[in-house]
Amino acid sequence: MSSSSNKTASPLKQHLIRLIKAQGPLPLSVYMAEALGHPEYGYYRSRDPLGEQGDFTTAPEISQMFGELIGLWFGTVWQMMESPQPVHLVELGPGRGTLMADALRALKLLPNMKDNTQVHFVETSPVLRQKQKDAIKGEDIDITWHDHFQAVSQTVGRAPLFIIANEFFDALPIQQFVRQEHGWHERLVTINSSENQLVSTLTPGPSPAAHLIPARVKETAQPGDIAEVCPVGQAILRDIADHLKEYGGAALLIDYGHEHSSVGETFQAVRHHEYTDPFAEPGDADLTTHVDFDVLQQLARMAGAHAHPLLTQADFLIRMGILDRTAQLKAHCKTPAQANDVETAAQRLIGTDQMGQLFKVLALSGPTLPYLPGFE
Numbered sequence: 001m002s003s004s005s006n007k008t009a010s011p012l013k014q015h016l017i018r019l020i021k022a023q024g025p026l027p028l029s030v031y032m033a034e035a036l037g038h039p040e041y042g043y044y045r046s047r048d049p050l051g052e053q054g055d056f057t058t059a060p061e062i063s064q065m066f067g068e069l070i071g072l073w074f075g076t077v078w079q080m081m082e083s084p085q086p087v088h089l090v091e092l093g094p095g096r097g098t099l100m101a102d103a104l105r106a107l108k109l110l111p112n113m114k115d116n117t118q119v120h121f122v123e124t125s126p127v128l129r130q131k132q133k134d135a136i137k138g139e140d141i142d143i144t145w146h147d148h149f150q151a152v153s154q155t156v157g158r159a160p161l162f163i164i165a166n167e168f169f170d171a172l173p174i175q176q177f178v179r180q181e182h183g184w185h186e187r188l189v190t191i192n193s194s195e196n197q198l199v200s201t202l203t204p205g206p207s208p209a210a211h212l213i214p215a216r217v218k219e220t221a222q223p224g225d226i227a228e229v230c231p232v233g234q235a236i237l238r239d240i241a242d243h244l245k246e247y248g249g250a251a252l253l254i255d256y257g258h259e260h261s262s263v264g265e266t267f268q269a270v271r272h273h274e275y276t277d278p279f280a281e282p283g284d285a286d287l288t289t290h291v292d293f294d295v296l297q298q299l300a301r302m303a304g305a306h307a308h309p310l311l312t313q314a315d316f317l318i319r320m321g322i323l324d325r326t327a328q329l330k331a332h333c334k335t336p337a338q339a340n341d342v343e344t345a346a347q348r349l350i351g352t353d354q355m356g357q358l359f360k361v362l363a364l365s366g367p368t369l370p371y372l373p374g375f376e
């Protein structure tokens, strides 16, 4: 039994309780959108969640090699495209701006590209926008912040785009359905009988929104199975693919997720590097889900863009030269302890039992780029 009451509930929890009392139970997607993105109290709006002191650590925060190799990947693609200018480099959900800072440093090898680069950050958090500004203030580069990807596409007009998103799609709101005897019931968030706890429930009957579930997931599902869909992520993917198809360029989307759509619950909450109840402290825990790359690939192809075969993060980084780069950085270390840190960081990125297999890399490109480095 919980002893917390409305009086002690956080402002965001109070807001959600009021919303549920006024409108009835909320779809999981609305709950996630409010918990992560509420303009005042949302998780991402109010803090920098990254790093050992925060709630979770990401690949660019583990090693500079991650952003460097991605920068060089875009450099190679740009050369394959006969070096269009200006270069619009776009990052969705840039966190602390570390990946972009490392990528730009690596692009000093291609001064013709770097000197003509304009950076576009899609970021809603004012706290993180400031960190991103600080991260690349040493570079003489024009940066524009946008609230959503469509704004980037409108700003650059007919120019090709070079787009990177690391751990962005996993933070977008999902809807969840549970297979019952007579159909799919949607997961909702409501309040318990004492009206001070948020709990999950299901629609009493099958939900019309279940048409969003991919057919091949529906076909194999058994009673009790869970299906997840992310309409917001699908819409963004569609906008990216449309731009690549019309005006060219390439996108790298990196996230944890699965190669084939299937049933299963992946919605989770993490706080201080530990799993926690996703409904206990809205706004104070990171909420994520695994990305369904199968659906994203199909949508990109339907829009007329190339969606290349999915790689694991390990395969992508190894093909881009992480082993040589690790050896090079180790050779420059002053102490064995530093060299050991470089090696440990590389292993965290590519290790089979670490991020190497769970994280996947999806590359998209416009019609004139049928092959991409590392994906041939």
Ligand code: SAH
Pocket (backbone or CB within 6 Å): 036, 037, 044, 050, 058, 059, 060, 061, 092, 093, 094, 095, 096, 099, 122, 123, 124, 125, 128, 147, 148, 165, 166, 167, 168, 171, 172
């Ligand atoms: N890519 C970074 C940070 C990942 S955390 C890294 O790898 O370290 C997720 C990032 O996406 C944060 O910058 C967060 O503020 C941003 N974000 C989350 N939801 C968003 C949304 N709907 N629109 C724009 N940015 C969003």
